[in-house]
Amino acid sequence: AQRVTQPEKLLSVFKGAPVELKCNYSYSGSPELFWYVQYSRQRLQLLLRHISRESIKGFTADLNKGETSFHLKKPFAQEEDSAMYYCALNNQGGKLIFGQGTELSVKP
C-alpha cells in the first residue's frame, strides 16, 4: 500500500535549536517526495521537492531509500518556521498522497 507517515503530530523546539520533522513512506516504485508547509491563515504551499535537491528557507530533506524516509531538517529553527508541515508522495498515478501533518512550534 502507498502510504506516508508522519509520526509526530506536534514538535516543539526552542529558537536556534535544530529541528527534524520525520517522514516515512511506503511505495514500491521510484518515489517523488515533497514537503508542503501551511503557515497560520495562509494557504498550503510547496516547500521543497526531493528531485531538486534544494534548500529552501534553510530547510533540507534527503531521500533515504534504504530507510524509506524523507525527513525535513533545519540546523537552527526560527520563530517564523512555526507552521504545519506535510510530507507528500507522488504515486505516479497522478495524485499526491499526504501524511497527517506535523505542527512545528518554535518557542522564543
Add this chain to the structure above:
Amino acid sequence: GAGVSQSPSNKVTEKGKDVELRCDPISGHTALYWYRQSLGQGLEFLIYFQGNSAPDKSGLPSDRFSAERTGGSVSTLTIQRTQQEDSAVYLCASSLRDRGTYGYTFGSGTRLTVV
C-alpha cells in the same frame, strides 16, 4: 488568474442541504485536484482531473460527492444531502502537468460547516 481561486471561502449549511464549491485553477494548468482537510486527518484525496481524460474519482467518500470540470478549467465539487461529518476545509489545487511532478498550487480553501 494569478493563483488558484476558490469560492466561497466559508459556507455554513444545514444538514441535508446540497452545497456547491467552486475552484478556478491557474490558467494553463491541465491538472486539477480536490482534497479535504480535517482536523487530525491530514489531507484526504477526493478527485483528480487531467485534461480530457476520465477523472480519478477513487477518493470520493460516498455517492453524495461529485465533481465536474467544465471546459478544462473551472471545477465544481457538489455535496448532496450534507452530513455533519462533511464539515472540513475543501482544498483545490492545480498543476502545470500531470503526476504533480512540479508540485501543486493550492487555493485558500472553502471551510464547510454543516450544522
